[in-house]
Amino acid sequence: MTANGWLQFAVYSMVLLATVKPVGAYMARVLEGESTWLDPVLRPCERLIYKLSGVKSDKEMNWREYAGSLLGFSAVSLLFTYVIERLQAYLPFNPQHLANVGPDLAWNTAASFTTNTNWQSYTPESTMSYLTEMAGLVTHNFYSATIGIVVAVALIRGIKRTRSGVIGNFWVDATRTLLYILVPACILYALALVAMGVPQNMHAYTVAHLLEQPNPAQPALTQTIGQGPVASQEAIKMLGTNGGGFFNANSAHPYENPTPFSNFLEMLSIFIIPAGLTYTLGRMTGSPGHGWAVFAAMFVLFTAGFAVCYWAESHPYNAIHGAAQAGSATAPAGNMEGKEVRFGIAGSSLFATITTDASCGAVNAMHDSFTPLGGMVPLANIMLGEVVFGGVGSGLYGMLIFVVLSVFIAGLMVGRTPEYLGKKIESFDVKMSMLYSLIFPFIILSLTAAFVLSPGIGLSSLNNPGPHGLSEILYAFTSGAGNNGSAFAGLNANTWWYNVMLGWDMLIGRFLMMIPVLALAGNLAQKKSVPPSPGTFPVNTALFAVLLVGTVLILGALTFFPALSLGPVLEHLLLKAGQLF
Amino acid sequence: MHSTAVMNPAQKTQAEASGDVSAGHSVWGTSIRFTIVTVLLLGLGYPFLLTGLAELVFPHRANGSLVVRNGRVIGSELIAQSFTSDRYFHPRPSAAGNGYDATSSGGSNLAQSNAKLAQRIQADIDKLQQQNPGKSVPIDMVTTSGSGLDPDITPDNAYYQASRVARARGLSENAVRVLIARHIEDRTLGLLGEPRVNVLELNLDLDNLSK
Numbered sequence A: 001m002t003a004n005g006w007l008q009f010a011v012y013s014m015v016l017l018a019t020v021k022p023v024g025a026y027m028a029r030v031l032e033g034e035s036t037w038l039d040p041v042l043r044p045c046e047r048l049i050y051k052l053s054g055v056k057s058d059k060e061m062n063w064r065e066y067a068g069s070l071l072g073f074s075a076v077s078l079l080f081t082y083v084i085e086r087l088q089a090y091l092p093f094n095p096q097h098l099a100n101v102g103p104d105l106a107w108n109t110a111a112s113f114t115t116n117t118n119w120q121s122y123t124p125e126s127t128m129s130y131l132t133e134m135a136g137l138v139t140h141n142f143y144s145a146t147i148g149i150v151v152a153v154a155l156i157r158g159i160k161r162t163r164s165g166v167i168g169n170f171w172v173d174a175t176r177t178l179l180y181i182l183v184p185a186c187i188l189y190a191l192a193l194v195a196m197g198v199p200q201n202m203h204a205y206t207v208a209h210l211l212e213q214p215n216p217a218q219p220a221l222t223q224t225i226g227q228g229p230v231a232s233q234e235a236i237k238m239l240g241t242n243g244g245g246f247f248n249a250n251s252a253h254p255y256e257n258p259t260p261f262s263n264f265l266e267m268l269s270i271f272i273i274p275a276g277l278t279y280t281l282g283r284m285t286g287s288p289g290h291g292w293a294v295f296a297a298m299f300v301l302f303t304a305g306f307a308v309c310y311w312a313e314s315h316p317y318n319a320i321h322g323a324a325q326a327g328s329a330t331a332p333a334g335n336m337e338g339k340e341v342r343f344g345i346a347g348s349s350l351f352a353t354i355t356t357d358a359s360c361g362a363v364n365a366m367h368d369s370f371t372p373l374g375g376m377v378p379l380a381n382i383m384l385g386e387v388v389f390g391g392v393g394s395g396l397y398g399m400l401i402f403v404v405l406s407v408f409i410a411g412l413m414v415g416r417t418p419e420y421l422g423k424k425i426e427s428f429d430v431k432m433s434m435l436y437s438l439i440f441p442f443i444i445l446s447l448t449a450a451f452v453l454s455p456g457i458g459l460s461s462l463n464n465p466g467p468h469g470l471s472e473i474l475y476a477f478t479s480g481a482g483n484n485g486s487a488f489a490g491l492n493a494n495t496w497w498y499n500v501m502l503g504w505d506m507l508i509g510r511f512l513m514m515i516p517v518l519a520l521a522g523n524l525a526q527k528k529s530v531p532p533s534p535g536t537f538p539v540n541t542a543l544f545a546v547l548l549v550g551t552v553l554i555l556g557a558l559t560f561f562p563a564l565s566l567g568p569v570l571e572h573l574l575l576k577a578g579q580l581f
Numbered sequence B: 001m002h003s004t005a006v007m008n009p010a011q012k013t014q015a016e017a018s019g020d021v022s023a024g025h026s027v028w029g030t031s032i033r034f035t036i037v038t039v040l041l042l043g044l045g046y047p048f049l050l051t052g053l054a055e056l057v058f059p060h061r062a063n064g065s066l067v068v069r070n071g072r073v074i075g076s077e078l079i080a081q082s083f084t085s086d087r088y089f090h091p092r093p094s095a096a097g098n099g100y101d102a103t104s105s106g107g108s109n110l111a112q113s114n115a116k117l118a119q120r121i122q123a124d125i126d127k128l129q130q131q132n133p134g135k136s137v138p139i140d141m142v143t144t145s146g147s148g149l150d151p152d153i154t155p156d157n158a159y160y161q162a163s164r165v166a167r168a169r170g171l172s173e174n175a176v177r178v179l180i181a182r183h184i185e186d187r188t189l190g191l192l193g194e195p196r197v198n199v200l201e202l203n204l205d206l207d208n209l210s211k
Helices: A003-031 A039-053 A063-090 A103-114 A130-160 A170-196 A230-239 A260-284 A288-314 A318-325 A344-357 A372-383 A394-414 A427-452 A467-481 A496-525 A542-576 B027-057 B115-131 B155-169 B173-183 B199-209
Strands: A206-209 A222-225 B066-069 B072-076 B196-198
Touching: A003 A130, A003 A170, A003 A260, A003 A288, A003 A344, A039 A170, A039 B027, A063 A103, A063 A130, A063 A170, A063 A496, A063 B027, A103 A130, A103 A496, A130 A170, A130 A230, A130 A260, A130 A394, A130 A496, A130 B027, A170 A230, A170 A260, A170 B027, A206 B072, A222 B072, A230 A260, A230 B027, A260 A288, A260 A344, A260 A394, A288 A344, A288 A372, A288 A394, A288 A542, A344 A372, A372 A467, A372 A542, A394 A427, A394 A496, A394 A542, A427 A467, A427 A496, A427 A542, A467 A496, A467 A542, B066 B199, B155 B173, B155 B196, B155 B199, B173 B196, B173 B199, B196 B199
Parallel strands: none
Antiparallel strands: A206 A222, B066 B072
């Protein structure tokens, strides 16, 4: 570890902190239907979209209608993307003449992008046409980010409203999120990325004649350079915590992430909306202190994750290449397998921590080649439910589930009915929260167990033997259910069984977890508000933040510790003893 | 389900405006129409608008930062290409396709506990140390990058290769070291990332120095 590495973390944190209030306040304005400075341009577009889509923008929905619209829209757009993939060879904007995508891969990819996972079982630059990337996948980058945000906002409304049967209009929330937040931000951001070197064109791939031609008598050595409309995808990929790369190497690819500064921007754009949403929460519920307490709890977990990951990546094992590990002023010591020189150890560890704290899943280094403990950090981050800022929207509503559980636990301690911002937390609310918390480990652990026990189906895809093999499978299903999308990418997941079952893993991890959240929102909205009493546990204090961190860690640790101890922990102990596989 | 809205007047929400619970949308109809409208907007309008803007403002970058020499594209300054002769600086080893395949980017994905990784790295180190006894090998020389297309090497790596390149070209080692020093790109703002040397740009300059 170097002082510079920690300084990069500190500067990143300060810049993030500075964005929280302006971003959060702006989002609150947009989602409460207030006017913004973009109105003169965007209001007419907004009205036009309502008209063309048949949206009755003045009608609000109860939670069932809200959930129904969300599911209907997701199903339609999923099917649309599936069809585009299956037919891409007959459609335009396919200069490389790529073939139609097979049914299991097309299903997996459509499910993956619909659920904000953006797991990729394929090498994009040799699989997906430009049309598929733009109309099939970029659209879902926008949709899934939007859906995450609107569900979080619906939940905030549920907390805030009293004796109300409705929690908002899904179509209005979605349209306003797209038009006022995501699209303008992406246009500016994508242009900035182009300025730094991210390509944006529709040409066929470039064939370059290499500088070094060892034998002039032979045909010239060439390199075919994949490009395309990369920047437009990259912007929403990061800002929407999607994470599906235009290239297989994702943000490690110099065309997706060309400079240390683009790396900084990409990391910032992962957290900027989720962090801002904590302020939106405080503002919309009229309790800014609560928003900051949630922010603080998230920040503590973020710092802890980075510290462990950075330490582990800076301390490789003697069994591998101990002698070559000594650092110098111009070459940092540590594990550089799968990492890019321009990011180094610190920039790669920080990115890995952020991308899995959130449900982003973009990677700028190969997690599979991380040290066992360094690679356990991304895995554990996802297992905690991606509530450390988290995915856009999904991070906040995930954390609010933990908030409900925290006030419930605090209520048990003092023997009173728990309250949360004036709402009594009762049986139904706790049941929905527990449902949310149980679906996640259930789907991950049962699918992992099934695949680990199937040599022909599960184990044959492994890239690495020993305990790391278990980690590869565990990471895949955790990443899927958590809608993260990063991978221990050595695992060959492009097989029928992995494609199909990961598709379900992602859909269950997304929608079966969203429904309890909306049910909770609907139930909270119809409750009356009770004034705070001396017995009320305040949710805007440092004590609350500590309790929240404790709840997240205890729930996550109790659930997943056995699996982690057989994977990364065991691998670490054996590797320390010099054991290779 | 619906109860009359009794709301704090300070709370301005859309619920106030709406007395009716049923939004009256057809889920499928609205979903299909909304999908069509937004696909046109986000799936075609947005990327094509950006392509136009990028082409206008940053044409070199938008087209992949290609390097043209004698009217011919010889590569991209952002993408590593293969160099094997002693006359050139070598990029990091590549796990992209069969090496430096810019249509199949990616890393080795070998675990730290995988004996294959340890053997590969040790074999590379042994080879380098035979050629340059006593010099410690910079780690980026023997590890594959995440993309397999890492255009950069560390300054240590470049200096390590200086004597070989100088010998092969009949240059003084000092001249080559001066060239390397000119090509070191420091951390952005002295803070972000790591110091690095772009291999293709260094090699192009090397050709300017001696054909």
